[in-house]
Amino acid sequence: MITSPSSVRRSERSRRATLDAALELCTEKGYGRVTVEAIAARAGVSKKTIYRWWPSKGAVMLEAFAEAFVGATPFVDTGDIAADLRTHINAAVRVVSTPPYGPAYAGILSEMHHDDDLARAVLEQLVGPRVEAAVGRLRRAQEQGQVPAGADLPLAVEMLYGPVYYRHVLRRPAQDEATVAALVSHVLRSLVTGDDAAPAGTRDDAPAQG
Template sequence: MITSPSSLRRSERSRRATLDAALELCTERGYGRVTVEAIAARAGVSKKTIYRWWPSKGAVLLEAFAEVFVNATPFVDTGDIDADLRTHVTGAVKLLSTPPYGPAYAGILTELHHDDVLGRAVREDVVGPRFEAAVGRMRRAQEQGQIPAGADLPLAVEMIYGPVYYRLVLRKPPQDEETVAALVAHVLRSLRAVPADPAVDAPAATGG
């Protein structure tokens, strides 16, 4: 059966209404009290429609979050990796400290431990692409000589994101711009540290 343009428009309107309703309810009630039934009622769609597009409320909220998160956390390339990482991390922190996005994502991160499908979606739709984009931006900086050739870029990205996730999941106060700057500076300083030369540090051989 070929879908008509009018039905596609209706589907998009329903999809948008569902995502908006889920975010509104998350703000009003908190993630744990949001239900698919409530989302359907607020959006003016049936539960059947929601389950045709998403397997759970977590999946609905993940799609709503991911759309905004990607646009709010670009990986710009001004030629200055320090400034660009500060821009990126500051954007992520601001979004994650703003309702409903921060509470929604924190709820998703909690629920994924009990929902393998949601966990895979988080990795494939949010964490994986952003992680690869971060490594790619740092690799360009490496090619420009701003980061040493032997630096472990995936580990560096985990060092940058780790404190952000730590504060979100434990509901600690988010980083301010000064703290973000210190975090980025610390990670990049660790990458630029000159490793010890084994030949110099090794004890001199003694004849026997």
């Protein structure tokens, strides 16, 4: 089972060098051609040191990606849930669609289908906490009356992230800001039910048609 590396026993300088080396090599060679030996040589650490801190290449890549992704995609709260979701999703799109993080995450998503330990680590260290944070932001919007009380918040998160992953995994062009705005608007409208519902395209936050 993949566990989080110990931050007590390892040198931060060596950790950073290892993560940076993994990302650089992934961009240069492609995820599948990167080896732990190559990461160790580029980082100036021993292969034994890497295996003492991480159980696999995938675990190294996951820590490198997750650290960057979480830092670049905070769930801000300006009081405007639509604006905040646009900010968040646009940042997520930028991270997963540009080197070095995009190639690394594409490799991780592919490898996790053949590595149960890595799959669990992705869910525990990245996906689970990000979904929880997204649901928490939507819940605050719900408390502020911006999201209906009966809305299915976990489903809303899947609707927001699903198109991002779809394009990333199938290597389709990433969403631009207008597409993200349309996505956020559509998801928020879909959460409105009953007497509060308005026909699509009639609400103030509907994207302009060009």
